[in-house]
Amino acid sequence: MLRGPRARRHHGGRWRVLARVERFAEPALLLLLRERPAHGYDLLERLPELTGEARVEMGNLYRLLRGLEEEELVSSEWDASSPGPAKRRYAITPAGERLLDHWAEALRRSQERTARFLARYEERR
Template sequence: MVTDGGRSGVSQLRRGVLEFCVLALLRDGERYGFELVRDLGAAQAMVTSEGTIYPLLSRLRREELVTPSWRESTSGPPRRYYTLTPAGHRALKEFTAEWTLFRDAVDRLLTHEENNG
């Protein structure tokens, strides 16, 4: 039974897809950590923090889905930029195919419930 209006379930769902959202942002080019936080925050349902993103990026690096490189910054200390690896591209492609099926199935079930409720 859900007692918090579904927020806990949404939080779990967000955590489950966050890494693929990061990979999707990196698909279009390299980015640094705070840039990822900002871009995820622009997608309101994906608001996150640096405390979540940096450990996630470390895990993605260990799993060889992203590769980091340091760059000098004109507005402060050097920044670590992340780039999608070939394995990261494959993981994102596989997730995207599965996500489409999953999303469509959930949409059908939710729509059916609304229409019959």
């Protein structure tokens, strides 16, 4: 129950807690794409700037990108211009920008909840 990907056993019989925001990869991708269009591998390398220690797994990233495209939150096309393996270049859509705005609001509310939690935690530490 406490085991698993988000709270892993770790040397010394303690649980490693990450306290990640659910589906944080999604707003992170949208934010990176709002700054500039990019392809998947590029996003994979830039994501840790936003997600930190909690890396996004490669396979899931590409699935997430295709999911976002199905929802018309991003668009993509094969980029034949540059050399090397074929790459798909993604760009954010207006609907994607609106969703990012909603994420930002939700993240602000999340910040407030967590701040209240931490204040209450410190109260009688």
